[in-house]
Amino acid sequence: MMRILALGLTLTAAPLAIADSLPAQSLLERMTEATQELDYQGRFLYQLGGEVSTMEIRHAVIDGEQYQRFTHLDGRLVEVLRLGDELVCLHPNGTLTRIDDQDQGLLSFRQRLSSQIPDQYNVLVDGDGRVAGRATTRMRVAPLDNHRYGYRLWLDNESHLLLKSEMVDPGGLALERVEFVTLDLQPGLDRGDFELPKVIAERALEPVPGNHADRVHVKAGWLPGGFRAADSDWRRVTAERQPVAAQSYSDGLATFTVFVENLDNGVVEEGVSRIGPTVAISRSVAAADRRYLLTLVGEIPQPTAERIMQGLDLDVAARP
Structure with a gap:
């Protein structure tokens, strides 16, 4: 029993050792790189206020370009895809909207949390956690005044992907939450996973x-x-x-x-x-x-x- 307890304490302490060995800024930089460069697939919960939705994300780098597919799994089918520099929104009525997005910013997952945190915030490593059955490092992005919200982040220790994030008010109440429930780091994705279905009409938003x-x-x-x-x-x-x-x-x-x-x-x-x-x-x-x-x-x-x-x-x- 004592050996099992000692092993449990060692495994619990491991994420803290990782967090201590990497400064907060380095962790955020690795998070940004992982989000853009890794192939992954998973399902996550998106909570806004009292409403909760289930979504699926697929991400792959093919011939040096990012491909990404968001699929709403609740209610009417809505999908948003990144195909290189182009965004495509598939609507429930069978129509399609194309958006030219040269800056590649619209679909960056949790795009607000870039690797460069402004001076109006403190970023802190805040211990360890678990999300979707995976060990994570917990972080806080705390504003220095009441004119902006703060964030709580959970980064996967293996891949450095952002597995959970919360936007919080000054009292610590979560106003928005994104949390993975499954994650596959070897999804074997190809172009076929990002093909567009036949639609009845399409337009371009320029x-x-x-x-x-x-x-x-x-x-x-x-x-x-x-x-x-x-x-x-x-x-x-x-x-x-x-x-x-x-x-x-x-x-x-x-x-x-x-x-x-x-x-x-x-x-x-x-x-x-x-x-x-x-x-x-x-x-x-x-x-x-x-x-x-x-x-x-x-x-x-x-x-x-x-x-x-x-x-x-x-x-x-x-x-x-």
Whole structure:
């Protein structure tokens, strides 16, 4: 009995030894490399608020390009695939949407958790754990203020893949959770595992080129420390509606986007909504003798989003 107990204590202590021998930054770098370079297949639970979904992921590197397939296993069938630089979304109604994604960022699993953590966070190794029957190293990414959420991470000791992650509020409550329940590190995947089925119609979602009736620029009067303006573009929501201006902001980990839509004398409902860690705030403003709807959507605390919203302004330049 004593020998069995001693063996059990040794096995329990092993992940801690691994964690102690590698600094947190090195662990995150290995996590990023593993996510992009390994072939793997597994099923995971995705929890947002009180809703839980089951999903399957397949990932392979074929001829130097990443192939990835997300499949929703609950409810109506929805799939999202990465085929090199292209994203493809398969909808339940049998249609397909192609998205050109040159930056390869949209489908990086837990893309917010890159290997470079901003100065507004502390990253700490926090002991050992187990996920999907596998030994893991537990980590924490803790914000230094109340303007962003924190994360708890569980990295597989063998592959360094991220097997579980939680986005948590200042009180430690998990707002969003991703957790593998099965993992296969030798799935034997090939191109056939990423083939597209026959669809009844397809469309491409691309940046909107050309000139527009107005050029709209969002100006933020206040941003939390570390947040900077990132990408800005025009996006077409539907063929019947005018393009929507979008300005994104990020601190390198947390992100939010401000959308600007010309109301054209339309009536809209202002307000605030939340789903898990995601907050959305809408309000109308007047600029250049026209009315616009501002909508902020992001994974930041609601008080922070409301303060940012109060300081937003529009610079509208008429087309020459």
